[in-house]
Amino acid sequence: MVEVKNLTKVYGNIKAVDDISFSVDSGEILGFLGENGAGKSTTMNIITGYISSNSGSVLIDGYDIFKKPKAAKSKIGYLPEIPPLYIDMTVVKYLEFMFELKKVKLPKKEHIKEVMAAVKINDVKNRIIKNLSKGYRQRIGLAQALLGNPPVLILDEPTVGLDPKQIIEIRKLIRTLGKKHTVIFSSHVLSEVSAICDRIIVINNGKIVADAKTEELSNILESKGELLIEAKGSQSTISCVINNIDGVKKVTATKPNLYTIEHDINTDIRESVFNEMAKADCPILMMKKGGLSLEESFLKLTSDIKKEEKHESNN
């Protein structure tokens, strides 16, 4: 649905986007993750045709955004970082304007009503946008992006500045939207991206540093398998039993009854641990996969790269 190839954007000496390539299938929710200033917004602005890239191409549903901008743009609903609202208009008037601007061919009144219901702004529809809170403005921006039911939705940090209740509502909304639309969604909050997205692209200093399914992301970063268990029984028996299991490299007792098992990353030893411990009559009280949380893996990813760069420049 969206195909990005070798995108590069240079501002003066700074490479804001550096040779980025990825593609998104229809119906996928893609999370765009990165620190502030990593190049997320620039990439999104290029994908939507607001600014150009120095090299590379973007295809939206087969249409090149630079060569066939009209066809490509009609497939996209875009919510920029700052919602593009005419603050002197009422909500309905604004949506009517955007409806006409986008040349949507659906029944106007009903469609706007539908969209307003989807983002829950019906209660403020006749108010002037200037007087509305950040949460409402964000939702009006989202409504504007939804006009015309575009197959691709691009949302740039849609939850910034909202209160926790609104954040949860918007996340829910994005997840429902993901059923009908292809969604690219950016954020610098990890838990948010992992809660909503099927797939995550981590971007740092304009480069893609990871591109993986949400649940695979922490796996990718693990260099070794780790399993934490709490078990009852004598320490020597337990160590002995576990050491005999295939794939186990090392067992260390961290606290009384708590053990950390290092194992081969490719073998899942949980079942055999369970069976062997049961045979040895050492009941397992708790078993947990170790390794990195998403937060940790993100920090590791971005700091590793920084270290490498430092290293290179020192050389």
Added chain:
Amino acid sequence: MKAIIKRELSSYFNSAIGYIVLAVFYFFSGIYFSFFCIYKNSSSLSPVFSNMLMIILFVVPIITMKSFAEEKRQKTDQALFTSPVNLFEIVMGKFLGAFILYLLCVSIFLVYTLVICFFTTPEWSVIFCTLLGTLIMGGALIAIDIFISAMTESQVIAAVVGIGAGLFIYMLDSIADLINVEFFANILRALSFNQNFLNFTYGILSLKNAVFFLSIIAVFLFLTIRVFEKKRLS
């Protein structure tokens, strides 16, 4: 394009700016009309028009200062330029929106004409030509000022530079008088709005002058499109 024109007009009249522009224009034209026509017992509207030129130079930049500068400052241009609309349609929509407000300003002259009709038969050719001249000259100014507005994020800068540019164009023939080299002086005179407008106020429908203003409109709208094209393609 229709959507943008509608939105422009609603923005003029949702804020005070549309009413203020109309009020200022009507006020000064009223003063000139009562002075040159009623007080002097004349049926000729020409001096009213030629004196209004100065007012138009100030009013037009106020009309257009918002057009792109404000969009850029509020980041609403992101919605415009990511919508499935040509740059031509966007720029043309902005131009026509401003032009319609200007048209409402100038239409007050029809009322003055009506007043004159009560007393005598007006010189229709003069009135028709002057009105037409005022309209296309205003259009040229609007195009120039929209171009200026497209290059800045600040309404104030757009207005000040617009007024400055207008005054400069107005003064071109005076500047030409100071230049000794005949060739350059002639070029400046040919570019002067004042010179090109004068023929219309005499009731002469000169193709040369009309083409001059129309080509100014075309050139500056084209340049405005280029400003955004450059941003998109550079």
